[in-house]
Amino acid sequence: MYFDRSNLSDAQLLSFYRALVYPRLIEEKMLLLLRQGKISKWFSGIGQEAIAVGATLALDTDEWIMPLHRNLGVFTTREMPLDKLLLQWQGSESGYSKGRERSFHFGSQPHHICGMISHLGPQLSIADGIALAHKLRKENKVSLAFTGEGGTSEGEFHEALNVAAVWGLPVIFLIENNGYGLSTPVSEQYNCASLVDKAIGYGMEGIKIDGNNLLEVYQTISTARAYAIQEQKPVLIEAMTFRMRGHEEASGVKYVPPALFEEWGKKDPVIQFETFLLENNLLTANDIKTIREELKHSIEADVAKGLVDTPITVDTHIEINDLYAPAPATVAASGPKTEKRFINALSEGLKQAMEQHPELILMGQDIAEYGGAFKITEGFVELFGRERVRNTPLCESAIVGAALGLSIAGFKSMVEMQFADFVTCGFNQIVNNLAKIHYRWGQPADVVIRMPAGGGVGAGPFHSQSNEAWFTHIPGLKVVYPATPEDAKGLLTAAIADPNPVMYFEHKALYRSISGPVPEEYYTIEIGKARLVQPGDDVSIITYGSGVHWALEYATQHPALSIGILDLRTLLPLDYTAIRDIVAATGKVLVLHEDTLTGGFGAEISAWIAEHCFHLLDAPVTRCASLDTPVPFAGALEKNFLAKSRLDKCIQQLIAW
Structure with a gap:
């Protein structure tokens, strides 16, 4: 295995070695604790640590990473305390998610790590939104999202790559191709020669690398980062590796031909990098022994602190209260009122919200120059520009995910569903990501989804549904449904001011049939009051x-x-x-x-x-x-x-x- 150490000092190489071997030693300890019944579940990344560690080393510490459940190296390289990670893995109240999540289904704003959900694909779209935030601020930053070869079969993979390419976003999509989903081999997962071949179809650069070569991963990600920033374009990277354990430990590995373990065992990323350092006289066998013993001692000390059986204090009030981020106080209406149609009140409210919140981004199909299917955003491009009023490709899920990414990066966003019926294509992002993220790890989802709904206009089965009940069942969402022009404006401005995800329903038949007095100035109406x-x-x-x-x-x-x-x-x-x-x-x-x-x-x-x-x-x-x-x-x-x-x-x- 050839290691390209270009521009890397001896000190850097030695620090890279510590970063690589540390998660391996933690994993070995976790497997022991699992057998002892001291932890409940473990998704092993043994054999593919070089990808997580190398990619994280190549980024700035304030660049967001969207990892998955086999990326311990991301968390350790970002120097998250192991004792607190152990508390997290046990479901402790003192972990990162207060016992509400397990393993790596959590995030941390200070460490710029976004917690995954089990559906895998949505992480890619969140990376789009964060990259869009960098682009809007003209920051020299990228976002990076992990996926597995199985995740590339999900629709979100295709939507996220397409949006990134069309919008020219500085995002790196990193595929860990480890040969299997849970037990499904790649021969049953896709039919192209390499997954990186998909890049050309989206008009982006694609690179295939040896995922077990730490320096190849590091150098490739570093180069891709520089390219994405300079060219303002995404990059797809396929890192070839192998999973030496089961999908999770209970799965076993009986479905894997034994010869593969022998073949890939020779490519072990830790052993290969140690060999390189030994051959270049950067380490001795005694040095390796000393480093490993030092790290093991540190791990044992953290296990002693973190592996504690502390009963959770159950408080229903806290559980309910943590569903939502605190909402701002209402802004009382003042000044004269003018007779307005429902649709004009909505448009005026949205316009004033754009003026009130410079960080607000509007996204939706045909909402820019065309003004949207119902002309609510007509003229907005001239007022606010195409950066803030964004036509989207026809991919509801990716856009909702990008909206969440914008929120993570400090923006507000409004996504217009052309018709409420089409929200089915973005359902997963809404009910599993937007709704749950604040409860899971305290991250607000500052997103409003406008939903033109209802019948009475002769639009048939796919443009007339009243689907509000789909969302009232989902804790963490807010669902608003105004009936008058005054409420339409005041509740829309309140929804946008609110840092929580709001499903904002607008009845299409009311747009031009209902009029009423509406305050001319900016105001909000309290959400949750009849x-x-x-x-x-x-x-x-x-x-x-x-x-x-x-x-x-x-x-x-x-x-x-x-x-x-x-x-x-x-x-x-x-x-x-x-x-x-x-x-x-x-x-x-x-x-x-x-x-x-x-x-x-x-x-x-x-x-x-x-x-x-x-x-x-x-x-x-x-x-x-x-x-x-x-x-x-x-x-x-x-x-x-x-x-x-x-x-x-x-x-x-x-x-x-």
Whole structure:
């Protein structure tokens, strides 16, 4: 094995040796502790340490790395204390994730390491967002994301590489090709000669290297870093290596031909680098023994400190409180109000938010010169420039991931789903990354996802869904659904000011059909507070979005009935106090929403009322929702589908109870 030591001093080479052998010795200790039952699980990187260590050494310490579960060398090279890592691996309250995550599913802002999720691919898109932040700030920095050869089969791999290439992002994608997924060999994973061949399809540089050669990894990453910064382009690197242990220790290695272990054992990265140092008289056999004994002694001392059985103090209040980062105080509305359509209020709110937050980036399909499918961002490019108002390729998942990367790097972002229906393509990033990241390791996800939703416009099954209930089930998200122009503006500005991930629903049928007075100046409305539209004595309607206008229309048409209407405005978190108050006012409650009945958000409201307000009820809680079918296209079918067509029947049944 040839080692290129160009521009590296003897002292650097010796420090590199320590950085390489240290995670190997830790791993050997971990396997012993696993057999002793002192740790519960371990994903071994033995045999491929050179990739993690070499790549980390090649970057500045303030450049973000997106590692995976076999990259102990990233954490040790960034000098994360082993005793605290041990606490993390045990699920201790004193670890990096307060016992909420295991192994390497955590991150650390001070160490510029982003915690992985088990789905692997999303790390690549986060790297895009961080690299975009560097590009916007004109910093000479890169981001680096690890993936395995199995991860290259995921859609996120293709989306992330495409976005990086199209936007010209200084990001390094590093494939650790170790021959197997869990047990699936590469022959069943892809059909190209080399994974690096994929680079040309995205218009980027691709390099294949020996992942067991520490200096080849270091020199290649260093060169790629300089290129990515100078040219403002991404680089794909495929590092060939081999996993000498199972996917994790319980998996075993029976599926691997024994000859492969013999072949790759001769290429062991630690042994090869030791041999190089010995041959160049930089180390003696005695030096190696001394260094290893010194490191083992250090490891034993850290194990003694970190391998402690400390019971977690369980506090439900803390668990719930840590879901969200603290939100800023609301900004009260002041000054005159002007009559505006719903869509104009949204546009004005977004414009004022861009002025209020210079770090806010807008992303979405066709939102730049075209102004978006509904023209909400029309004229924004002229006002704020293409760096801040960004057309995206058609890849929802990568863009949501990039939005999270921007947040990690200190930006705010708004992602416009062209239609709420298309959010399915970004679902994983939203529910597993955005929603959980603050709870997992204290990292806010400062992202708003705008969701043009709802029917009544003859758009058929794939452009008309009311899919808010998909997200109200996910702890860590906030879900907002305004019904009036004033709320549309004030809740949008509040969502953008909030450092937490907000799913912001906008009903398309309200865009140009609803008008109302809207304060001209910048203001915000508190997320999580319902609005009493009107009081009533006979029946209470709890609703949101289009349902508010259906309820108002019905109340106007039936003046003999005293109908109280509560506009929830926010579905997560819910204003339970307001719900209780309107239940108490009439004792008869109708929950109205446009979404389909089964599993709709009305079921949650009904269940909560039955559990907490049963003594206030004079009749069972009634739900009025749309049919349990896809949204049909034909006008007559869509009218029959919508909950509005059953509103009178539901109210009359409730009144008659």
